[in-house]
Amino acid sequence: MQVKDVMTSNPVVVRDDENCQEAVALMCRRRIRHLPVVDASGGLEGVLTDRDARHYLLSGPVMRDLGHVPVKTLLRQARVADVMSAPAFTTAADVDLAEAVRVMRDHRVGSLPVVEGRRLIGILTETDLLRRIVGAEAEEPDVDIVVSYP
Numbered sequence: 001m002q003v004k005d006v007m008t009s010n011p012v013v014v015r016d017d018e019n020c021q022e023a024v025a026l027m028c029r030r031r032i033r034h035l036p037v038v039d040a041s042g043g044l045e046g047v048l049t050d051r052d053a054r055h056y057l058l059s060g061p062v063m064r065d066l067g068h069v070p071v072k073t074l075l076r077q078a079r080v081a082d083v084m085s086a087p088a089f090t091t092a093a094d095v096d097l098a099e100a101v102r103v104m105r106d107h108r109v110g111s112l113p114v115v116e117g118r119r120l121i122g123i124l125t126e127t128d129l130l131r132r133i134v135g136a137e138a139e140e141p142d143v144d145i146v147v148s149y150p
Helices: 020-030 050-057 071-076 097-107 126-134 140-147
Strands: 034-038 044-049 111-116 119-125
Touching (some): 020 034, 020 050, 034 119, 044 050, 044 111, 097 111, 119 126
Antiparallel strands (some): 034 044
C-alpha cells in the first residue's frame, strides 16, 4: 500500500504570511491539528500544528503577557511563518505507507505533507492511518471521536 491510498488530498492550508489567530481559528473550525503552510506560489514552507501554537504561547516573552493580554491578541500578533515547524518532514504519494509511518514515528510527528517537488498534493495524518486501521465499515464520526480533542 502506498501513501496515496490513505492520504487526504487537497488539504486545508494556510499562507505563511497570515497571523496565527486566523490559522488556529481555521484549525478549530475544520477540526484539524495540522496545517500545511504554503507561500504565495503554493510551495510548501512548513507545517503549523496545534502544538506549535501552544509552544508559542508558552514561550518566555509571550507567556509573561498571558493573563494580561487576550490569547486571541497574542496569536494575532504572530505570523504563521514565525511559529510553524520548518522545514517539514514530507513524503511522496508513491512511497510505501510503512516507510511513511516509520518517518512519522522516528520524528514524532503527527502528519506528513505529501509533495511533488515543492507542490503540496495531500497530507498523511494519524487520523488517516486510524481510519485505515479501523476499516471501511467503520463510521467516520466514530474515528473522529477517538482522535479529536474534547
